[in-house]
Amino acid sequence: MFPKKLFFLFFFLSFWTLDAQESKTISVLDSLFYYRSLAEDQSQDLDYRIKSVKRAIHFANISKRDTSILKTKRLLATLYLNKISRNEMGVDSLYTLNHQNLKLAKKLKDTVALGYISNVLAYCSRKKFYADSAYFYYYNTSKYFESQNMLDQQADAIYYMADIQFEERDYVGCENTAARAIKLYEEMPQTETTLDNLWGLYNLIAISADELKLFDQAIEYHYKALSFSDKMEDNYLYTLYSNSNIALIYKELKQYDKALKIYQDLFENKSLLMEEPNNYALILGDYAHLKHLMGNYPDSEIKSMLHEAYKISDSINSKSGIMSVALNASEYYLDKNELDSAKYFSAIAYNLGKKSSTHDVVLNALKLKSKIDTTDTSYLNEYVKLSDSLVNKERAIRNKFARIELETDQLELKNQQITRERMWLLILSAGLLITLVLLYIIISQRAKNKELKLVQQQQEANEEIYNLMLSQQDKIDEARSIEKKRISEELHDGILGRLFGTRLSLDSLNLSTSEEAIKSREGYIVELKNIEQEIRKVSHELNTEFVSGSGYEDIIATLIETQSDAYGFKSDISIEGDIVWEDVPNKTKIHIYRIIQESLQNIYKHAHATHVEISFKLKNNVICLFITDNGSGFDVNKAKKGIGIKNMNSRVKEIQGDLEITSEKDVGTSILIKIPI
Structure with a gap:
C-alpha cells in the first residue's frame, strides 16, 4: 500500500512542479508583453522597435502559443514596411517573414490575418516586379476580406489588381476589374479616401479606354473621374491630371481647339501649376506639341516651351518628363527637317525607355528613328518585333490573370468540397468509430471472459502439475525412506548381531589369566564397543533423516540434470540461504520452474553454451x-521482441518480480530474477 507520507510528498512535489511551470509561463508571457509594448511605442526609434519585437518573438516562440507568435511576427512585418517606406531596406526579409506568417495563419485558420498577410505579400511581389504573383496574392486578399464582409479592404485589393492589369497592358481586364472595385466603393460613405479611390478607378478605366483607342469612352470616364475630384477638398492635382489627359485625347482626335481651351485654362494659374514642376514640365511639353500641330504659332515660342520643359524635367531627374518632352521635341524637329536635333531627342527617349522598360516610349522613339533615317530599316524591324512581342505578352498576361482567378476559384470550390466531404467523412467516421467501440467492448468482454476461463484452467493445470510433481517426489522420498529403514534394520540386526557375537566370544576367551592376553582382549572389546556405537549412530541418523524440506529443490535439480543431459552441456546448481519452499506459493514455484525450463531451452537453441550455472540466494x-x-x-535490445524473453517477462510480472538480462558477444549471458516472498 502507498505510504501516506510518500503520497503527501508526491502531491507536494507535483503541486510545486506545476506551480514552477506556471510561474515560468507567466515570466515568459510578461517578457513577451514587455518587449512587444516597446515595439508598439511609436515614440521609440524604429531600429530599437525592431530589436524589441525580435526579442518578443523569441519569448513568443518559447511560449509555443501560435496566436502570440503570429501577432508578434505581424508587428515585425509592420515595422519592416515602415523601414521599406523610408528606403532603408529591401523587401526580401519582409517577403520571407510573411510567407512564415501565411503558413501560421493558415494553421490557425485566421482569415483576417490571411487577408492582411496576403496583401503584404502582394506588395512585396509588386516591388520585386512579379506581376502574376502580386495579382495572385491581391486576388486571395480580396477573397479573404470578402468572406469577412470587410468591403474597404476587399475593394482596395481589387483596385490594386486593376492597376496591375493596366501596367501589364491588359486594358480590357483592367476595365472589368476596376468596375468591380467601383461597385464596392459606391456602397461606402463618400469620405475623402473613398472619393480618392473612385477618382483613381474612373481615371484607370479612362486611360485604358484611351489605350484601346476608345476615345469617346475615355473622355466620358475622365469626366466621371472629375465629378468625384470636384467633391474633394484638396483636388487641384486630381483636376489637373484629368484635364491634361482629356486635352491629350482631344489632341489625338485632332480637336485642337478643345485641347487648346483646356491648356489655356490650366495655365491661367501658372504659379500654382509651377509648384508641381514634374506635372508642369509634362503639360508644358504637351502644350508646345499642340501648338506645333496647330501650325499657327511661331517656332521660337514652341522651341522655348520645349526647351523649358526639358530643362525642368532634367533638373529634377524626372525620367517620365524627359521621355515625354524628348518625343515631342524629336517630332517637332523632324517636321522642321532639323534631323540632327530630331535624332538627338529620339535617342534620349529611346535609351531612357529601354532602361525603364517603358515600351510605349520605345515604340514611339523607334517610329521617329525610322522616319529620321529612312535608309536604316533596323528601326522599323525592331519596332515590328517589339510590337508583336508586346501583343503576345498582352495576350499571355491577360490569359494568365484570367487563369489565376479561375484556378483560385476552382481551388476554393475544391476546398469547400473537400470540407464538406471531410464533414461527412467525420460524421461517418464518428458513427463507424462508435460502432467499432461497441463491437470492441462486446468482443473484448467476451475475450476477457474467455481469458479468465483460460487463466483459471491454466491455474488448475499448474496446480495439478505441481501436485503431480510433489506426488512423484513423495514417492521418491518414500522409497528412500523404505530403503534407509531396510539398511538400518540390516545394520542393526545383521552387523550389530555379528559384532555382538564376536564380543561375547572374546569375553569367553577372557578366561585366560595371562596379563598380556587380558590386556589384548580388553583392547579388542573397547574397539568393538566403539564400532558398535558408531554403527548405532549411523543407523539412527539414517532412520531419522527427514527429507520433505528438500522436495522442491530436488524437483529443480532433477529438471536441470535432465535438461542438461538432453541438451549436451554441463550444469551446476547451488542454493544459499534458508529458503523455506513450503512457504512459497505454488504459483511462484511453478513459474520459477517454467522460467528455468525456458532459459535452458533458449540456451540450447541460441547460445550453444557448454556450461550453465544456476543458483538461488535469499536476500531480505x-x-x-x-x-x-x-x-x-x-543484443539484449533487439532480442526484447523475441517470444522467449516475452514469455519470461510475462511470468516474472505474474509473480511481481524483476528481470534483468545482461549479455556480451562471445562471452555469455547472465539472467537475474528477483522474486519477493
Whole structure:
C-alpha cells in the first residue's frame, strides 16, 4: 500500500512542479508583453522597435502559443514596411517573414490575418516586379476580406489588381476589374479616401479606354473621374491630371481647339501649376506639341516651351518628363527637317525607355528613328518585333490573370468540397468509430471472459502439475525412506548381531589369566564397543533423516540434470540461504520452474553454451535466481521482441518480480530474477 507520507510528498512535489511551470509561463508571457509594448511605442526609434519585437518573438516562440507568435511576427512585418517606406531596406526579409506568417495563419485558420498577410505579400511581389504573383496574392486578399464582409479592404485589393492589369497592358481586364472595385466603393460613405479611390478607378478605366483607342469612352470616364475630384477638398492635382489627359485625347482626335481651351485654362494659374514642376514640365511639353500641330504659332515660342520643359524635367531627374518632352521635341524637329536635333531627342527617349522598360516610349522613339533615317530599316524591324512581342505578352498576361482567378476559384470550390466531404467523412467516421467501440467492448468482454476461463484452467493445470510433481517426489522420498529403514534394520540386526557375537566370544576367551592376553582382549572389546556405537549412530541418523524440506529443490535439480543431459552441456546448481519452499506459493514455484525450463531451452537453441550455472540466494525476503551461461551472447535490445524473453517477462510480472538480462558477444549471458516472498 502507498505510504501516506510518500503520497503527501508526491502531491507536494507535483503541486510545486506545476506551480514552477506556471510561474515560468507567466515570466515568459510578461517578457513577451514587455518587449512587444516597446515595439508598439511609436515614440521609440524604429531600429530599437525592431530589436524589441525580435526579442518578443523569441519569448513568443518559447511560449509555443501560435496566436502570440503570429501577432508578434505581424508587428515585425509592420515595422519592416515602415523601414521599406523610408528606403532603408529591401523587401526580401519582409517577403520571407510573411510567407512564415501565411503558413501560421493558415494553421490557425485566421482569415483576417490571411487577408492582411496576403496583401503584404502582394506588395512585396509588386516591388520585386512579379506581376502574376502580386495579382495572385491581391486576388486571395480580396477573397479573404470578402468572406469577412470587410468591403474597404476587399475593394482596395481589387483596385490594386486593376492597376496591375493596366501596367501589364491588359486594358480590357483592367476595365472589368476596376468596375468591380467601383461597385464596392459606391456602397461606402463618400469620405475623402473613398472619393480618392473612385477618382483613381474612373481615371484607370479612362486611360485604358484611351489605350484601346476608345476615345469617346475615355473622355466620358475622365469626366466621371472629375465629378468625384470636384467633391474633394484638396483636388487641384486630381483636376489637373484629368484635364491634361482629356486635352491629350482631344489632341489625338485632332480637336485642337478643345485641347487648346483646356491648356489655356490650366495655365491661367501658372504659379500654382509651377509648384508641381514634374506635372508642369509634362503639360508644358504637351502644350508646345499642340501648338506645333496647330501650325499657327511661331517656332521660337514652341522651341522655348520645349526647351523649358526639358530643362525642368532634367533638373529634377524626372525620367517620365524627359521621355515625354524628348518625343515631342524629336517630332517637332523632324517636321522642321532639323534631323540632327530630331535624332538627338529620339535617342534620349529611346535609351531612357529601354532602361525603364517603358515600351510605349520605345515604340514611339523607334517610329521617329525610322522616319529620321529612312535608309536604316533596323528601326522599323525592331519596332515590328517589339510590337508583336508586346501583343503576345498582352495576350499571355491577360490569359494568365484570367487563369489565376479561375484556378483560385476552382481551388476554393475544391476546398469547400473537400470540407464538406471531410464533414461527412467525420460524421461517418464518428458513427463507424462508435460502432467499432461497441463491437470492441462486446468482443473484448467476451475475450476477457474467455481469458479468465483460460487463466483459471491454466491455474488448475499448474496446480495439478505441481501436485503431480510433489506426488512423484513423495514417492521418491518414500522409497528412500523404505530403503534407509531396510539398511538400518540390516545394520542393526545383521552387523550389530555379528559384532555382538564376536564380543561375547572374546569375553569367553577372557578366561585366560595371562596379563598380556587380558590386556589384548580388553583392547579388542573397547574397539568393538566403539564400532558398535558408531554403527548405532549411523543407523539412527539414517532412520531419522527427514527429507520433505528438500522436495522442491530436488524437483529443480532433477529438471536441470535432465535438461542438461538432453541438451549436451554441463550444469551446476547451488542454493544459499534458508529458503523455506513450503512457504512459497505454488504459483511462484511453478513459474520459477517454467522460467528455468525456458532459459535452458533458449540456451540450447541460441547460445550453444557448454556450461550453465544456476543458483538461488535469499536476500531480505527476496529470492534471487541467477542463470549464467558461457554461450555466444546476443543484443539484449533487439532480442526484447523475441517470444522467449516475452514469455519470461510475462511470468516474472505474474509473480511481481524483476528481470534483468545482461549479455556480451562471445562471452555469455547472465539472467537475474528477483522474486519477493
